[in-house]
Amino acid sequence: MSNHEPFSAVEVIRAKRDHEVLSNQQIDWVIDAYTRGVVADEQMSALAMAIFLNGMNRAEISRWTEAMIRSGERLDFSSLVGPGKKIATSDKHSTGGVGDKITLPLAPLVAVYGVAVPQLSGRGLGHTGGTLDKLESIPGWQANLSNERTMEILGSTGAVICAAGSGLAPADKKLYALRDVTSTVEAIPLIASSIMSKKIAEGTGSLVLDVKVGSGAFMKDSERARELAETMVALGMDAGVRTSALLTNMNTPLGLAVGNAIEVEESVEVLAGGGPADVVELTAELAREMLAASGVEEDPAEALKDGRAMDVWRRMITDQGGDPDAALPQPKETHTVVAEESGTLTELDALAVGVASWRLGAGRERKEDTVQAAAGIKLHVKPGDPVEKGQSLLTLMTDTPERFERAVEALDGAWSIGGEFVPQPLILGKVGAPEK
Incomplete structure (x- = not known):
């Protein structure tokens, strides 16, 4: 420790190891x-593990989040004006799932009602897809925008989906990579502060969280998911961002498409007034939350039906260099999996489908991997549907057919046919509804 440092990493680690509450100054x-490189990775690893084992209270998590935000820049949308008035901003964050393409129809849908949506999104890692990877399957579409261009598009079109600049919460970037290799990813204080530091630094007026629960989600059980949702809502409120969360079911993939281009296709169907019922339901429900948080009392389902959301989508894609009319990439090879018996499909495991899609090339194992735009899985049935022996259940898609074998292995035991089907609700609960 240099003479100019007020603390040593060892004393901070020891305090948390011994169940003490860390002070604001610590x-x-x-x-x-840590951001400056004075605290070494192995010291931060030890502290992360102490936090994982001993937890943090609300004040500690709040201060930790604030310190992560202060490590970088903050965006400010308060100067955003539309025709004659200031524009409210709202954003959505999902903890990630399989077939979760909701951001794509949601951002233009909310923008229809005059609420600007600065949706700073990420890329996929492992079995959960990344919004930017999906949109990059649209010819010409660009994920990287300058802050100035982002503001321009928000002022005119009202919605933007782009990559977050490296200036937002750089401490989080370092800590995230470290948590990944030290088995401390699941610590709720660290997950919550990681997500919320970036979202608060984005400068949005309100935030709606979609916390997934189930096999294809990061949080497998509902109690831990609720604890995470409550922690994040408290962090948002403490920072002056009106925040609420929906707990949503991720035992089965969302919609009938899992991948990149294929999820864009399904999103466009939703914007055209069609698409699978579960995708439509969740898009409309999250839009209601975002609008309510911005003081707008409208039913957003109307704008999906009458084409207004589609108009905003087309402008949003065009604004970012994309061609909304261009043909999307198609896979070079497909392989269909068929039912071996007749009956009712009673379950279809989201995690297995997500892993299979990832193995087909739709996701990445390491940050530097490239993804295949056309890889993925088309579902032909969902739980509750009747199936006949020999009927197609899933179509696997890839440009590299040698991937089929491992993808099919991932699907071993992924569905059940027969037995009693018990429908599960899509929306399992709500935390911290915005005050009207």
Whole structure:
């Protein structure tokens, strides 16, 4: 430790190891010193593990989040004006799932009602898809925009889906990579502060969280998912961002499409007034939350039916260099999996489908991997549907047919036919509804 540092990493680690509450000064220092490289990776690993094992209270998590935000820049949308008035901003964050393409129809849908949506999104890692990877299957579409261009598009079109700049919460970037290799990813204080530091730094007026629960989700059980949702809602409220969360079911993939181009296709169907019922339901429900948080009392389902959301989508894609009319990439090879018996499909495991899609080339194993735009899985049936022996259940798609074998292996035991089908609700609960 240099003579100029007010604390040492060892004393901060020891405090948390011994179940003590870290002071504001300790938290501010450790995040700043880690970002500067004064606290070494192995020391931050030890602290992350101590937090994983011993937890943090609300004040600690709040201060930790604040310190992560202060490590970088903050965006400010308060100057955003539309025709004659200031524009409210709202954003949505999903904890990630399989077939979760909701951001694509949601951002233009909310923008229809005069609420601007600065949707800073990420890429996929592992079995959960990334919004930017999906949109990059549209010819010409660009994920990277300058802050100035983002503001321009928000002022004119009202919705933008782009990559977050590297200036937002750089401490989180370092810590995230470290948590990944030290088995501390699941620590709720660290998950919550990681997500919320970026979302609060984005400067949006309100935020709606979609916290997934189930096999294809990061959180498998509903109690832990609710704890995460409550922690994140509290962090948002503490930072002055009106925040609410929906707990949503991720035992079965969302919609009938899992992949990149194929999910864009399904999103466009939803914007055209069609698409699978579960995707439509969740898009409309999240839009209601975002609009209510911005003081707008309208039923957004109307704008999906009458084409207004589609108009905003087309402008949004065009604004970012994309061609909304261009043909989307098609896979070079397909392989169909058929039912071996007749009966009712009673379950279809989201995780297995997600892993199979990833193995087909739709996702990446390491950050530097490239993804195949046309890879993925088309579902022909959902739980509750009747199936006949020999009927197509899933179509696997890839440009590299040698991937089929491992993808099919991932699907072993992924569905059940026969037995009693018990329908599950899509929306399992709500935390911290916005005050009207």
